[in-house]
Amino acid sequence: MTTRTLKPWLFLMPALVIYLTVIFVPSIYTFFLSFFRWNGVTPDKEFVGLGNYTDLIMNDTVFARALRNNLLWTIGSLTLIMGFGLILALMLNKKLKGRIVFRGIFYFPYVLSGIIVATGWTWIYNPTQGFVNKALELLGLESWKHAWLAEPKTALYAVFVAALWQGIGQPMVLFLAGLQTIPQDPYEAAYIDGAKPHQSFWYITLPLLRETFVIVIATTLIASMKVYDIIYGMTGGGPAESTQVLSSWMYNQTFKFANIGTGSAISFFLVMISMIVIIPYVYYTTKKSHV
Amino acid sequence: MEELRVHPGIQALRYTVLILLAAIFLIPVLFIAFTALKSKSDLLTSPFYALPQKFQWGNFAEAWNQGKMSMYMSNTAFICLVKVPLGIMIEALAAFALTRLNFKWSNSMFAFFLVGMMIPIQATLVPLNIFLNKTHLVNTYPGIFLVYVGFGIPFGILILRGFFRTIPKEIDESALIDGCGDMGKFYRIVLPLAMPAIATLVIFDFMATWNEFLLAQIFITKDSMRTITTGLLSFKGEHATDYTLMNAGVLISIIPTLVVYLLFQKYFVSGLAGSVKG
Structure with missing residues (x-):
């Protein structure tokens, strides 16, 4: 009897111990640290209650900038990355020669690391010899030239274009998979009833892609909230903190300025935002799978 | 359509x-x-x-040797070769306990692991750093494997549990009659039957580990242990104005991903769709 109840725990033990050590206990300790002022070195921590949180909201202009940038990033991802992904999927979901080649080309950047993409695109944006400015020169559009990553006005958008290049393939592949589960019959029925193509799209394709939309929107929201590698690799949050996002500002506060409490508070903002996205998502998907 | x-x-x-x-x-x-x-x-x-x-072509040789891209790449390959099988083995054992051992706490433990998917890596970095420093595991492979395996656990369990559940329970009973213990059931029946899911997870885990940046940035500070991501950044820092060399470095780091991608494209696409549906 005891061995039978004990056995599952034995199988579970390695995963459980590592999970507790690496994720669970540290995140609780981070939460605890977010109520203190501490530089990470001195033995004593000063308790400040919610001070770190209120400081971030009331006094830290870069934090506000970071929040705004995460929001802009999210809006850009939900419209442009998801939109282009859907358009590409619709175009590729046909009898086409070279479909797999096209799909491969559009999806490939997604499997690259953000740092590789960032390094490559930094060169593409190089003010004197990069592709963008050289191409503008060639087209006679010298006045459009910018030091794309060095000007606060353009930097975030320039990084986002690189992220767009990298990210379109993911929703595209998900939408393609979703489109392939849609049967032929409703389209035939609609055609016989005299539906126009845009009507079929609007009343058949979109509703039947609902599941896929839930997945794409959830993954997009999470990815936009966590965005880090590509921004760190291209601008490091600069120029003049104009491209800081929550993740990079958390990194700076914690590991550059040694404001452990502030950094911990930022990371708890991240936890809260991801809970707002993930809890309804998990609830929705588990409810579906039990039916 | x-x-x-x-x-x-x-x-x-x-x-x-x-x-x-x-x-x-x-x-x-x-x-x-x-x-x-x-x-x-x-x-x-x-x-x-x-x-x-x-x-x-000499640019590549220079980036590869003097630029230390060869070192960064073999470091990353080594981490992947240990982390991926180790992590999947640990996740598979847990998923086995959650699905096939009449475990009373099965659902609540699964939910507990899923909580991990909500916690961004940032929320663990400071305590992990303190812990690894105290245990002298910073810049050591055991420390790196611990952290890397840890962050793969929630997703790995989610995928494997989902797949293990689809393996019919009758097979377990016949294994029991044939005198298979639980360990035998795990190795001889569930693991082989779960190969499609495991193959997908291997590819995904390999890419995630290969591309990992934040953990490497914090926990691997010794140059001789750097991975391809942090290595490429330090390479970029050292050769900031040497554009030909820098781009040779970028191209070198694209190649392994490209090869894996071309070989296993099928898994990328089907796995992504499958993992999401599961």
């Missing part, structure tokens, strides 16, 4: 748009490759769209 009728004009338009878009997607890579293959003077004098006057 197949189309009911396609006007040849529409089909031609479709190809034109797709080819144009594909070209836009490929231009950045081509520009990087052209730069990487030029000599420094060639880069300065010839137009940006021109092919290299003479292909400078």
Whole structure:
């Protein structure tokens, strides 16, 4: 009897111990640290209650900038990355020669690391010899030239274009998979009833892609909230903190300025935002799978 | 969905748009490759769209050897080769306990692991750093494997549990009759039957580990242990104005991913769709 109840725990033990050590206990300790002022070195921590949180909201202009940038990033991802992904999927979901080649080309950047993409695109944006400015020169559009990553006005958008290049393939592949589960019959029925193509799209394709939309929107929201590698690799949050996002500002506060409490508070903002996205998502998907 | 009728004009338009878009997607890579293959003077004098006057394969050798790209790459390969099988073994054992051992706490433990998916890595970094420093595991492989395996656990369990559940329970009973213990059931029945899911997870885990940046940035500070991501950044820092060399480095780090991608493209696409549906 005891061995039978004990056995599952034995199988579970390695995963459980590592999970507790690496994720669970540290995140609780981070939460605890977010109520203190501490530089990470001195033995004593000063308790400040919610001070770190209120400081971030009331006094830290870069934090506000970071929040705004995460929001802009999210809006850009939900419209442009998801939109282009859907358009590409619709175009590729046909009898086409070279479909797999096209799909491969559009999806490939997604499997690259953000740092590789960032390094490559930094060169593409190089003010004197990069592709963008050289191409503008060639087209006679010298006045459009910018030091794309060095000007606060353009930097975030320039990084986002690189992220767009990298990210379109993911929703595209998900939408393609979703489109392939849609049967032929409703389209035939609609055609016989005299539906126009845009009507079929609007009343058949979109509703039947609902599941896929839930997945794409959830993954997009999470990815936009966590965005880090590509921004760190291209601008490091600069120029003049104009491209800081929550993740990079958390990194700076914690590991550059040694404001452990502030950094911990930022990371708890991240936890809260991801809970707002993930809890309804998990609830929705588990409810579906039990039916 | 197949189309009911396609006007040849529409089909031609479709190809034109797709080819144009594909070209836009490929231009950045081509520009990087052209730069990487030029000599420094060639880069300065010839137009940006021109092919290299003479292909400078030496740039690659220089990035590979003096630029230490070979070291960064073999470090990353080593981490992947240990982390991926180790992590999946640990996740599979847990998923086995959650699905096939009549475990009373099965659902609540699964939910507990899922909580981990909500916690961004940032929320663990400071305590982990303190812990690894206290245990002298910073810049050691045991420390790296611990952290890397840890962050793979929630997703791995989610995928494997989902797949293990689809394996019929009757097989377990016949195994019991044949005298298989639980360990035997795990090794001889569940693992082999779960190979499709495991193969997908291997590819995904491999790519995630290969591309990992934040953990490497914090926990691997010794240059001789750096992975490809942090290595590429320090390479970029050291050769900031040596554009041909820097792009050779970028191209070198793209190649392994490209090879894995071309070999296993099927898994990437089907796995992504499957993991999401599961």
